[in-house]
Amino acid sequence: MMSSTIFLHPASYFILGALLLPIFSRFKMQKVVLLAVPLLAFWQIHALPESFGVCNFMGFELVFGKVDKLTYVFLHVFTLMALIGAIYCLHVKETGHHIAAFLYVAGSLGTTLAGDYLTIFIFWELMAFASTFLIWYRKRKRSIEAGYRYLLVHTAGGLILLAGIFLRYQNCHDLSFTRIAVEGATMADYLIMVGFMLNAAVPPIHAWLPDAYPEATVTGAVFMCAFTxxxxxxxxxxxxPGFEMLAVMGAIMTLYGVGYAVIENDARRILAYHIVSQVGYMVCGIGIGTAMAVNGACAHAYAHILYKALLFMGVGAVLEMTGKSKLNELGGLYKRMPWAMVFTVIGGVAISGFPLTSGFISKSMIIAAAGEDHRIFLLIMLSLAAVGTFLSVGIKLPYFIWFGKDSGVKAKEAPWNMNLAMIFASFMCIFLGIYPEYLYRMLPFPVHYHPYTAYHLSETLQILGFTGLGFYLMVKYLHPEPKSNLDLDWFYRKGALVFMWVASKPISIANDWVGEVYRTVGLRFTKAVAKALSWFDWEGIDWAVDGSAKGVVQGGDKMRTLQTGKIQQYVGGAVAALMIVLLLVVFL
Amino acid sequence: MAQILSYLQAHAKVLKWVFFVYLLGTLLFDFLVERHHPHFWGDSVIGFWALFTILGCLGMIVFCKGLSHVWLAQREDFYDSEDSDNDE
Incomplete structure (x- = not known):
């Protein structure tokens, strides 16, 4: 790639920023980089040409930049979110955490701009690897374990995607990333779709999300909820767009996620399940595939990133200040953290689609698109999920943290930078609700939808009011309990235990036995052969045999010390190697 | 901020009545609203979404909480303890 086009690409700012961070942190100037990079990128996306960064790599045409309206709306919200996230984590001292966050954002921007499947795959994997560190940096045993599961699931998803890409290349020798027609879709396309669906957390391949996000760092979770x-x-x-399967799966997702959000106890686990529900709206909109539905999916993605991040920031502030995120351990915090409450409630109100907030103008677009397309069943499912949204995230979550029974937990208001980030996100949630044209102008298709009609208002006010009544009637029954609920991760978490048992019992016994045999038979045999050889050749070349034997012994010792057995170091080494390859690919 | 909230909490009874009046208001508002493009039959029934919501909301709470109680709910260290059993 030409050096001039490198600086067209917003991801290169984040990669460069990640490289510069250690140097700047030496001079205590880390914060400058943290703010400057997202600002530069946010400014840069307005100046992108339609196509750039086309290069030839081993006979494949890699397209690093392809821009149209669909790309633009996602770039806009991703860079905006990177800025809000950077403000929120300004107080974090660990440079490595910031590097991981920057590389994660770079992966997301790179994927969004990619014009071919190979480029997508490179940035897709960068995203998965970098975000794993946002979990590991919490440094608790549970987080380390959850991080491994997250990485393994995403590696599996990446392999499915890669298999689809290979098959596709074999089928049609074309890796350009464009719309796939429903009629002509082959096995390859469906494999690619499954790879994408894993990252969109479509059940049954969604369990990584509520498993990993609650274990991430406070600031890491704010980034993760936005990008993957x-x-x-x-x-x-x-x-x-237009794949029927996605429409149905999306509608199921909305109810599946919200159902778990109703019963979970950990605040961040509630929010994580609720991502599944909200992404369900978008997947459903894409599956319906009309211009209005795809517009709705994009608008909802834009609005959702802001209010879900706001919710994660509010709950994260509580976790940061009190060390607690479980509803049964919290309660009555409104006297001690009123501002965090105000911002979280704004997020909860926006996600529930109150008039004058961003949820009102985005979610309704998808529901209306389902109606216009005469998908009554989808419309009913999506509306029911909206009821559950207000119930779980709009009322239950703030009620049991800030009101309910006073837990007596000591707390102070969060640091200024966290509050500033929350003000920023709150402002965006309300701004979009009052002035939806700002968002509608960015959408890929012309918008003929008016959210503020009398009927839509009436419908929304009824849904919100009577959900409130439902909560009021059932508040005792909804009381949080110190439990967590089984989900489909049971299969691989228990499956892994079976595998570990097989590895630790039968295989290890067999291994010990083979080892014993080798020690008694093999070692003696080798020694005997060595002796025989040295005796046989001792006249002329015994120094050579001796020398090589010594060399083997020493080499073996070295190998033994290299293999520390710590998987962290192996994975770290692999990631480092991958980063170097990536940087070479991007910058050469 | 905290004072306002404390004040409101002290007058919870008034708030409750305000809330019920609001619910009634939404139903009355539904009588007046013009329905230009009903998407399906439910859109032309007055108070449909109120009924839909309260039934859906109660149904969802009972169904999800019930499912959680009889099947899904586990101790929060459910997976941890299995691990440590294995280590021993």
Missing amino acids: TKTAVYVLARAF
């Missing part, structure tokens, strides 16, 4: 699933929504919207 919404990048997947973007690639699905680009390649697979």
Whole structure:
């Protein structure tokens, strides 16, 4: 790639920023980089040409930049979110955490701009690897384990995607990333779709999300809730609009996620399940595939990133200040953290689609699109999920943290930078609700939808009011309990235990036995052969045999010390190697 | 901020009545609203979404909480303890 086009690409700012961070942190100037990079990128996306960064790599044409309206709306919200996230984590001292966040954002931007499947795959994997560190940096045993599961699931998803890409290349020798027609879709396309769906957390391959996000760091979760699933929504919207399967799966997702959000106890787990529900709206909109539905999916992605991040920031502020995120351990915090409450409630109100907030103008677009397309069943499912949204995230979550029974937990208001980030996000939620044209202008198709009609208002006010009544009637029954609920991760978490048992019992016994045999038979045999050889050749070349034997012994010792057995170091090494390859690919 | 909220909490009874009046208001508003493009039959029934919501909301709470109680709910260290059993 030409050096001039490198600086067209917003991801290169984040990669460069990640490289510069360690140097700047030496001079205590980390914060400058943290703010400057997202600002530059946010400014840069307005100046992108339609196509750039086309290069030839081993006979494949890689397209690093392809821009149209669909790309633009996602780039806009991704860079805006990177800025809000950077403000929120200004107080974090660990440079490595910031590097991981920057590389994660770079992966997301790179995927969004990619014009071919190979480029997508490179940035897709960068996203998965970098975000894993946002979990590991919490440094608790549970987080380390959850991070491995997250990485393994995403590696599996990446392999499915790669298999689809290979098959596709074999079928039609074309890796350009464009819309796939429903009629002509082959096995290859469906494999690619499954790879994308894993990142969009479509059940039954969704369990990584509520498993990993609650274990991430406070600031890491704010980044993670914005980028992985919404990048997947973007690639699905680009390649697979109109696939009936997505419409049905999306509607199921909305109810599945919200159902768990109603019963979970950990605040961040509630929010994580609720991502599944919200992304369901977008997947459903893409599956319906009309101009209005795809517009709705994009608008909802934009609005959702802001209010879900706001919710994660509010709950994260509580976790940061009190060390607690479980509803049964919290309660009555409104006297001690009133501002965090105000911002979280704004997020909850927006996600529930109150008039004058961003949810009102985005979610309704998808529901209306389902109605216009005469998908009554989808419309009913999506509306029911809206009821559950207000119930779980709009009322239950703030009620049991800030009101309910006073837990007596000591707390102070969050640091200024966290509050500033929350003010920023709150402002966007309300701004979009009052002035929806700002968002509608960015959408890929012309918008003929008016959210503020009398009937829509009446419908929304009824849904919100009577959900409130439902909560009021059932508040005792909804009381949080210190439990967590089984989900489909049971299969691989228990499956892994079976595998570990097989590895630790039968295989290890067999291994010990083979080892014993080798020690008694093999070692003696080798020694005997060595002796025989040295005796046989001792006249002329015994120094050579001796020398090589010594060399082997020493080499073996070295190998033994190299293999520390710590998987972290192996994975770290692999990631480092991958980063170097990536940087070479991007910059050469 | 905290004072306002404390004040409101002290007058919870008034708030409750305000809330019920609001619910009634939404139903009355539904009588007046013009329905230009009903998407399906439910859109032309007055108070449909109120009924839909309260039934859906109660149904969802009972169904999800019930499912959680009889099947899904586990101790929060459910997976952890299995691990440590294995280590021993």
